[in-house]
Each structure stands twice: as C-alpha cells, then as structure tokens.
Amino acid sequence: MDRSKKPSAIGVGASLPQPSVSVQDGLIEASLPSGESVTVYLYGATVTSWKANGQEQLFLSQKAVLDGSKPVRGGIPLVFPVFGPPPQNHATSSLPQHGFARNSTWEFLGKSSSEASKGDFAVKLDFGLSHTMLSEEFRKAWPYEFGLVYSVTLTKSALKTSLQVTNEGKENFEFQVLMHTYLSVEDISNIRIKNLESKTYVDKTRNASTHTESSPALAITDETDRVYQDLDPTKPIIVSTASDDQPLFSITREALGDIVVWNPWVEKAKGMSDFGPDEAYKNMVCVEAGSVSTWQTLEAGDSWEGVQSIKSRL
Numbered sequence: 001m002d003r004s005k006k007p008s009a010i011g012v013g014a015s016l017p018q019p020s021v022s023v024q025d026g027l028i029e030a031s032l033p034s035g036e037s038v039t040v041y042l043y044g045a046t047v048t049s050w051k052a053n054g055q056e057q058l059f060l061s062q063k064a065v066l067d068g069s070k071p072v073r074g075g076i077p078l079v080f081p082v083f084g085p086p087p088q089n090h091a092t093s094s095l096p097q098h099g100f101a102r103n104s105t106w107e108f109l110g111k112s113s114s115e116a117s118k119g120d121f122a123v124k125l126d127f128g129l130s131h132t133m134l135s136e137e138f139r140k141a142w143p144y145e146f147g148l149v150y151s152v153t154l155t156k157s158a159l160k161t162s163l164q165v166t167n168e169g170k171e172n173f174e175f176q177v178l179m180h181t182y183l184s185v186e187d188i189s190n191i192r193i194k195n196l197e198s199k200t201y202v203d204k205t206r207n208a209s210t211h212t213e214s215s216p217a218l219a220i221t222d223e224t225d226r227v228y229q230d231l232d233p234t235k236p237i238i239v240s241t242a243s244d245d246q247p248l249f250s251i252t253r254e255a256l257g258d259i260v261v262w263n264p265w266v267e268k269a270k271g272m273s274d275f276g277p278d279e280a281y282k283n284m285v286c287v288e289a290g291s292v293s294t295w296q297t298l299e300a301g302d303s304w305e306g307v308q309s310i311k312s313r314l
C-alpha cells in the first residue's frame with residue numbers, strides 16, 4: 001500500500017486555501033483566496049495590476065511598453081531620486097525625467113504572508129535595488145551608494161506600497177520620491193477628488209505658478225498637472241463619484257506629504273506614443289503620493305521610509 005497517498009488530518013488542514021505567489025519571466029503575481037490579486041514587473045518594480053472587488057483598480061495603457069525598453073505607462077511606476085525633469089546644477093542633473101527606479105531592473109527579495117484572522121490574509125512581496133544593480137549610465141549619473149527596498153502588500157481591503165531608502169555610502173545624498181499611481185476610473189467627468197481644499201499647489205500647466213485649492217471636491221475638466229504640498233499624510237485623499245458621492249478610493253500615506261494630480265487630457269494623451277487608445281484619458285486619473293516639493297537629505301548610514309495605502313470601494 002502506498003502510505004504517502006493516505007489522507008491525514010494534517011493533509012486535510014493543509015488543503016485550506018492559502019495566498020499564492022508565482023514568479024516567472026520577470027513577473028511576480030500574488031493572489032488571495034478571496035480573489036484579490038497583484039502583478040509586479042521586476043522592471044521598475046512596477047505594479048501593473050491590482051484586482052479587488054472583482055475589478056481591476058489600476059489603469060494600464062493598451063499601448064504600454066512591457067519589454068523593459070521604457071517605463072510602463074500605467075500601474076504604479078516608482079519615481080526616485082528626482083521628480084520631473086532634474087534641475088540644473090544638482091546631483092540628479094544627468095538623470096532622465098523621474099530618475100532611474102522606474103527604468104531599472106529590480107530583484108525579487110521574497111514573499112511572506114500572514115493571517116490577521118481566519119481567512120483574512122496579507123501577502124507581502126519585497127523588491128530591492130542598489131547602486132551595483134544600476135546600468136553604468138545611471139551609476140555614473142548618480143554615483144551614490146544606496147539601497148531601496150520596496151514592499152507591496154496585498155490584503156482583502158487594500159494595496160499598500162512602502163519604499164525604504166538607505167544611504168549605504170559615506171556621503172549624504174538628496175532625493176525625491178513618488179508613487180505614480182494610475183487609478184482606473186469609469187468616467188473622468190464623474191470623478192471628484194476630496195481633501196485637497198485650502199492646500200497650496202503648484203500648477204505645472206500654468207508655468208509652475210502657485211495657487212490655493214478652493215474646491216472641496218476637485219473635478220478634472222482639462223489637462224491637470226498639480227503638485228499639492230504639505231498635506232497631512234494621515235488624512236485620506238478620497239476619490240469619489242460626483243453623481244452619487246460614492247467613495248471609490250481612499251489613499252493614506254506615511255511620510256509622503258505631497259500629492260500630484262495628473263490627467264493628460266486630449267492633446268497630451270494623443271502626443272504620448274505609449275498612451276492608448278486616445279480616449280483613455282477618460283478612464284484614468286493619477287493621484288500620486290510623494291515627497292517632491294523639497295528634497296529629503298539622507299545622511300550616511302541613515303534610512304527613510306514612505307508608505308501609501310489605497311483602499312478601494314469602501
């Protein structure tokens with residue numbers, strides 16, 4: 001008799017559904033028994049899909065390039081160590097727009113899972129990037145010894161992304177960081193963004209002029225590219241529907257005091273070769289948690305951590 005095939009009490013227990021993680025061809029996928037899932041490319045450690053409540057929550061352009069030849073247009077690209085075009089006469093001056101994190105290949109450091117209560121799982125995926133892993137071009141352009149650990153945690157109710165930056169060298173460096181989240185929405189005209197009222201913002205569509213937000217519920221009706229500054233990270237940014245005031249997303253942050261709101265609208269969308277279809281600007285809004293209005297200085301040996309947590313359809 002083949003005893004190895006005999007069912008046992010332990011065997012029955014072990015067959016209860018568990019989170020699963022698959023790793024193949026530069027792609028990590030995790031899913032929970034309750035149906036939520038997340039997909040992360042090693043290229044850029046870019047989250048490209050997050051499914052919750054039976055629906056995709058992130059926008060990914062149909063023309064997004066996924067072969068590692070350019071940053072992914074959609075999902076959650078990571079911006080580090082500079083946001084936007086680098087300033088002149090700064091340590092980041094020779095880097096491309098938004099730095100190198102989104103266009104470098106990260107390593108998968110591993111997974112862990114926990115069960116808060118019966119059947120309520122969390123699965124965490126960790127990714128790493130360090131100085132020696134960069135291309136020669138990026139290493140030369142930003143010669144600091146750094147370590148990044150990016151953790152993506154999927155639970156039934158939320159997707160949490162946290163980035164830890166460590167200065168592993170002997171000299172201080174300055175950085176900016178941003179989680180460039182492309183949220184998927186059905187119809188941009190029915191979207192309102194709350195909890196920005198009375199905050200100062202820089203409008204990049206109007207010569208980087210400074211304004212104060214007057215609206216309690218921001219509507220996107222044109223090209224929008226604003227950097228809201230000095231928010232209370234623990235106060236959630238709420239993305240809701242205009243028609244019935246239903247909350248779609250709630251975004252809390254730790255140590256990420258700025259929020260960028262971006263929608264390319266008609267002309268800019270047409271002008272991006274990797275954005276498509278042209279009309280897809282109606283189905284996305286970027287609400288990007290970051291620390292970009294000033295520079296973080298990291299002393300030798302020190303670490304810093306920024307966290308974003310997105311809940312969907314509360």
Ligand SMILES: O=P(O)(O)OC[C@H]1O[C@H](O)[C@H](O)[C@@H](O)[C@@H]1O
Nearest residue numbers: 084097098204225226260262286
């Ligand atoms: O085209 P990318 O380099 O991906 O940048 C896309 C967008 O990112 C951010 O939201 C910036 O505020 C925008 O100014 C920029 O256009």
